[in-house]
Amino acid sequence: MARKPAKNAxxxxxxxxxxxxxxxxCAGELIARQGYDGTSMxxxxxxxxxxxxxxYHYFPSKEALFLAIHTRVVxxxxxxxxxxxxxxxxxxxxxRHVLTAHINGLLGSGAxxxxxxxxxxxxxxxxxxxxxxxxxxxxxxxxxxxxxSFAPEVDARILRLNLLGSLNWVPVWHRPDGRYQVSEIxxxxxxxxxxxxxxx
Amino acid sequence: MARKPAKNAxxxxxxxxxxxxxxxxCAGELIARQGYDGTSMxxxxxxxxxxxxxxYHYFPSKEALFLAIHTRVVxxxxxxxxxxxxxxxxxxxxxRHVLTAHINGLLGSGAxxxxxxxxxxxxxxxxxxxxxxxxxxxxxxxxxxxxxSFAPEVDARILRLNLLGSLNWVPVWHRPDGRYQVSEIxxxxxxxxxxxxxxx
Amino acid sequence: MARKPAKNAxxxxxxxxxxxxxxxxCAGELIARQGYDGTSMxxxxxxxxxxxxxxYHYFPSKEALFLAIHTRVVxxxxxxxxxxxxxxxxxxxxxRHVLTAHINGLLGSGAxxxxxxxxxxxxxxxxxxxxxxxxxxxxxxxxxxxxxSFAPEVDARILRLNLLGSLNWVPVWHRPDGRYQVSEIxxxxxxxxxxxxxxx
Amino acid sequence: MARKPAKNAxxxxxxxxxxxxxxxxCAGELIARQGYDGTSMxxxxxxxxxxxxxxYHYFPSKEALFLAIHTRVVxxxxxxxxxxxxxxxxxxxxxRHVLTAHINGLLGSGAxxxxxxxxxxxxxxxxxxxxxxxxxxxxxxxxxxxxxSFAPEVDARILRLNLLGSLNWVPVWHRPDGRYQVSEIxxxxxxxxxxxxxxx
DNA sequence: AATGAATGAGGTTTCATTCAT
DNA sequence: AATGAATGAAACCTCATTCAT
Numbered sequence: 089m090a091r092k093p094a095k096n097a098x099x100x101x102x103x104x105x106x107x108x109x110x111x112x113x114c115a116g117e118l119i120a121r122q123g124y125d126g127t128s129m130x131x132x133x134x135x136x137x138x139x140x141x142x143x144y145h146y147f148p149s150k151e152a153l154f155l156a157i158h159t160r161v162v163x164x165x166x167x168x169x170x171x172x173x174x175x176x177x178x179x180x181x182x183x184r185h186v187l188t189a190h191i192n193g194l195l196g197s198g199a200x201x202x203x204x205x206x207x208x209x210x211x212x213x214x215x216x217x218x219x220x221x222x223x224x225x226x227x228x229x230x231x232x233x234x235x236x237s238f239a240p241e242v243d244a245r246i247l248r249l250n251l252l253g254s255l256n257w258v259p260v261w262h263r264p265d266g267r268y269q270v271s272e273i274x275x276x277x278x279x280x281x282x283x284x285x286x287x288x
Numbered sequence: 289m290a291r292k293p294a295k296n297a298x299x300x301x302x303x304x305x306x307x308x309x310x311x312x313x314c315a316g317e318l319i320a321r322q323g324y325d326g327t328s329m330x331x332x333x334x335x336x337x338x339x340x341x342x343x344y345h346y347f348p349s350k351e352a353l354f355l356a357i358h359t360r361v362v363x364x365x366x367x368x369x370x371x372x373x374x375x376x377x378x379x380x381x382x383x384r385h386v387l388t389a390h391i392n393g394l395l396g397s398g399a400x401x402x403x404x405x406x407x408x409x410x411x412x413x414x415x416x417x418x419x420x421x422x423x424x425x426x427x428x429x430x431x432x433x434x435x436x437s438f439a440p441e442v443d444a445r446i447l448r449l450n451l452l453g454s455l456n457w458v459p460v461w462h463r464p465d466g467r468y469q470v471s472e473i474x475x476x477x478x479x480x481x482x483x484x485x486x487x488x
Numbered sequence: 489m490a491r492k493p494a495k496n497a498x499x500x501x502x503x504x505x506x507x508x509x510x511x512x513x514c515a516g517e518l519i520a521r522q523g524y525d526g527t528s529m530x531x532x533x534x535x536x537x538x539x540x541x542x543x544y545h546y547f548p549s550k551e552a553l554f555l556a557i558h559t560r561v562v563x564x565x566x567x568x569x570x571x572x573x574x575x576x577x578x579x580x581x582x583x584r585h586v587l588t589a590h591i592n593g594l595l596g597s598g599a600x601x602x603x604x605x606x607x608x609x610x611x612x613x614x615x616x617x618x619x620x621x622x623x624x625x626x627x628x629x630x631x632x633x634x635x636x637s638f639a640p641e642v643d644a645r646i647l648r649l650n651l652l653g654s655l656n657w658v659p660v661w662h663r664p665d666g667r668y669q670v671s672e673i674x675x676x677x678x679x680x681x682x683x684x685x686x687x688x
Numbered sequence: 689m690a691r692k693p694a695k696n697a698x699x700x701x702x703x704x705x706x707x708x709x710x711x712x713x714c715a716g717e718l719i720a721r722q723g724y725d726g727t728s729m730x731x732x733x734x735x736x737x738x739x740x741x742x743x744y745h746y747f748p749s750k751e752a753l754f755l756a757i758h759t760r761v762v763x764x765x766x767x768x769x770x771x772x773x774x775x776x777x778x779x780x781x782x783x784r785h786v787l788t789a790h791i792n793g794l795l796g797s798g799a800x801x802x803x804x805x806x807x808x809x810x811x812x813x814x815x816x817x818x819x820x821x822x823x824x825x826x827x828x829x830x831x832x833x834x835x836x837s838f839a840p841e842v843d844a845r846i847l848r849l850n851l852l853g854s855l856n857w858v859p860v861w862h863r864p865d866g867r868y869q870v871s872e873i874x875x876x877x878x879x880x881x882x883x884x885x886x887x888x
Numbered sequence: 889a890a891t892g893a894a895t896g897a898g899g900t901t902t903c904a905t906t907c908a909t
Numbered sequence: 910a911a912t913g914a915a916t917g918a919a920a921c922c923t924c925a926t927t928c929a930t
Contacts (some may be wrong), residue, residue, distance in 0.1 A: 094298040107893085125325035126410065129921065140892050141922075149922065200303065210326065239479075249461050252455035257453025268446065278447040279439075283483020307910095329904060341906075342911050350904065507914090525725035526810065548902065595914050607724020610726065639879075646868065646876040653716075653896075654850035654855025661849050668846065673896060676846040707889095729925060741927075742890050750925065 108146050109160075111136055116157040116203060124154060124208040154208070155217055161203045162221045165193050170229055179235035183281065186232050187255065187274045194259045195270070226252065237286045247284065251277065308346050309360075311336055311430050311449050316357040317333065320402045324354060351410070355417055362420065362421045367391050369428050379435035383481065385472045389454065394459045395470070426452065437486045451477065508546050509560075510636055511536055516557040524554060524608045554608070559686045561603045562621045565593050579635035583681065586632050587655065587674045594659045595670070613627055626652065642654060647684065651677065709760075711736055716757040720802045724810065734823035751810070755817055761803050763820045765793050769828050783881065786832050787855065787874045795858045795870070826852065834857050837886045851877065856882060862869065 115132045122131070129150055134139040147153040172189035177183045202208065204222065209215040230248055238244060258273060322331070329350055333340040347353040372389035375443050377381045409415040426448070444477045458473060515532045522531075529550055533540040547553040574591035577580045602608065602624065609615040630648050638644060658673060692809060715732045722731070729750055733740040747753040772789035776782045805820065809815040830848055858873060 099395065123325070126324070126917080127442060130919085133292065138893085138897060140920095141896075141924085144922065145893060148922095157298060167416035242477055243472070243478060246479075250477065250480065253457025253460075254450035255453070256457065260453075261449050268443075272443070273446060276443055277450065278446075279442060280450065280480055284479060294930075328902075330902090339912060339924090340904080345910060346907070523725070525723070528898080530898085538914090539916060540899095541903085541917075544901070545914060548901095565876055642879060643872070643876055646873060647880075649857065649861050650854035650877065650880065653855070653860075654853040657849065657853025657856065660853075668843075672843070673846055678852065679842060679884060680847075680850065680880055684879060728923075730923085738889090739891060740925080741892075744926070745889060 111143070111146055112153075112157055112160050115153055116161065119157065119163055119208075120202045123202060124210065136172075151211065151214060155214065158218055159168065159221060165190070166225055166228065167194050169225070173228075174230065179232075180278070180282075183232055183236070184274060184278055186229070187251075187277055188270060190255050191270050191273065194256065195262065195264070228237055236281070238243050238284050239286050242284045251281070311343070311346055311361055312353075312357055315353060316361065316403060319354065319357065323402060325434075328346075351414060354392065355414065358403055358418055359421060362425055365390070366425055366428065368393050369425070370429045373428075375431065379432075380478070383432055383436070383472055384478055387451075387477055388470060390455050391458050391470050393456070393457065396463065402488070437483070438484050439486050448480075511543070511546055512553075512557055512560055515553055516561065519554065519557065519608075520602045523602060524610065527540075551614060555614065558603055558618055559621060562625055564644055565590070566625055566628065568593050569625070573628075573632065579632075580678070580682075583636070584630055584678055585630070587651075587677055588670060590655050591658050591670050591673065594629065594656065595662065595664070620638070638684050639686050642684045647681075651681070710742070710746055711746055711756055712753075712760050715753060716761065716803060719754065719757065723802060751814060755814065758803055758818055759821060764823055765790070766825055766828065768793050769825070773828075773832065779832075780882075782880070783836070784833055784878055786829070787851075787877055788870060790855050791858050791870050791873065794856065795862065795864070836881070838884050839886050842884045847881075851881070 105127070111132075114136045115127075117133055118127045118135055119126075128140075129143055130140045132153075133143055143153065147156065168189045169186060172185040175184050175185045204218070209218060226248070230244070231251065233244055233248055233251075236248070254277060258280075262268065295383075303428065314336045315327070318327045318331055318335060321327075328340075329343055330340045332353075333343055343353065347356065354379075368389045369386060372385040373382050375385045388395055409418060429452065430444075433444055433451075438444060438447070454477060462473070511532075514536045518532055520528045521527075528540075529543055530540045531545055532553075536543075543553065546593055547556065568589045568633075569586060572585040573582050575585045604618070609618060626648070629652065630644070633648055634646055638647070648684075654677060662668065662670075662673070696716055713730075714736045715727070718727045718735060721727075728740075729743055730740045732753075733743055737742075741755065747756065768789045769786060772785040773782050775785045804818075809818060826848070829852065830844070833844055833848055833851075838847070854877060862868065862873070
């Protein structure tokens, strides 16, 4: 009975949710640009080329849609993180790659920072889901820092949080046509980190 | 039937703005907690004990109300900045005071961070007004850092932006009943700054 | 300083909710005719001459509006009940008046039966509120029956419920231009009741 | 790989309607519980295990589906009626059986009352179809009463309608765990009927 | 016989705002 | 300085229905 035409089961899995993922990307970009409240279901639908009601074919609510986007964004950052971390075995080099990847991830494709910003949370459920997903990412970050040895008076946890603050602040002030390139920003952050390392 | 004191114009001046400032505080707290879109004029009015329409006796629009709050918040932070900066003539000590004042300002009275967060901007006009007010504050900050002398490879402007990022990130993760006190956070930031200073 | 123009405080109380009561009547008639789900807020608003959103000036939700109508209808029936019951001291005569009033109440002014029909309940809260208001009315009914003395095998509670069933069924089949007048229907019901009374 | 029995047209006939009848039962129960408007095609489809659009393979519209349910319910009651009426030749006994069957029919399997309630009608066509189907049932009922001889002042038609009102009211107040059993309710109704019969 | 994507109309509700009083 | 009635637009969402596959 042999091969059914083209329909390949191995391709089905990634092809099934394709349209859904396109919707996710489309909505994500809009929300990143205009904020959660600033983006209506109609806005998203119009951009995607369907009617507002049709979105509910894919997601049961605006909140569910947002959560799916959030997951996608965080997953993307985690993936980028792993890719970056694999570029070098040297802890300092690895950190430099990771910082660069983080900033590029935030700056690239529509300022996704807004999606992972705590300001988008509207309900306690949203806040909980989001916080738990972020924690996964931040734990990776922590491991990357632990590979370095700091001066005894340095608190690694606060250092990590401060570093994240600096990183997440970049999209607020950075202009693509501005004075600074990402590599320079990362250089300065590395200086900061090295200034805290154990002298040897 | 005793005569109510005849309406005295001389008393009106200081009494008028008082009520207006109360409204500003009241609205500010709500917006800080729930966001700009998450707070309706009705919410504000209810909290203040009047009806929604009556707010328009004080401000011509929601945006104008928000802008007034923003100005008030930034002015407050500038004032706190000056007070903190006056506590010491020593540049390092002064920076420590200023950092402490900044964090306390953000954490105190309802997480004002949200008010000065770029996520609250809805129109280009809002963004412009807000950006210009922030610049005043950040210039003060810059002056405070310039009093210190850094290693030649350090870019003071990026350092300042990174520092601000770390500072503004604190309200995202800090819990009043949590592990860290503000003074410890500031200590760690000072370590970071000192790690970048010119060795002498 | 004396009399303020026309505004009479004694008239104010009943005048204040006048418009609200008009809205209630207007909405009640529509819902009676088309059912709860069959009547949209837009329908009600159009009939009343305002926009849909403006109804929320008076009631916070469609359910609250319906509940207010229900209360009004039941209160009206209770009032009609008392008026009817006062027409005679003789228990049988009084019952006849009460039955007549009940049927006329249901038939008159837009078939209000639908409002007090259990089919209109959409939420447990609605059902609870409605059930409790009905109970008041049915208790009056019970008292009216208790004044009569029935044969020992008669269960007065079931009799009352059956009588109510017959009464509330009348609007389902009665046509104003049909064969039967209300008085004949009541006559037949009274025959039924008398057939159950203690022979003496 | 054993051959599935070749699609046999002779088997299709009894199997096709079976699935359709299952759908009818499934939808009927939902509508009985939640009302016509309160039950969406999606609700029905979900309960039946298919998608909303697939219902349209069985019925061209929601109204057609409802009408089919109505017919089924009335047919069921007619069948139960005949079964009950055949239990005794004695007119009084037969009436008792019929009343019992009617109440049990209403109370059993999801309060079908709602399906035959005039409140479910949304269009004049629905109302007409429904009214005509009901008339068949009520005629049977009338015949059952005509076998009894009533006092001359009794109007048999009104008596029948009142009896139906009482019967159809039972599901509104009866609780399965409540004070009264169906047999007691029927006893009281029989008392009522007998109180109106010609003395001999 | 059934799916899955989409429609288009309409539902309830919220909101900033206006204005006569 | 404030109310209360109302507006008009837009929000999220649900629904019955259609149709290519």
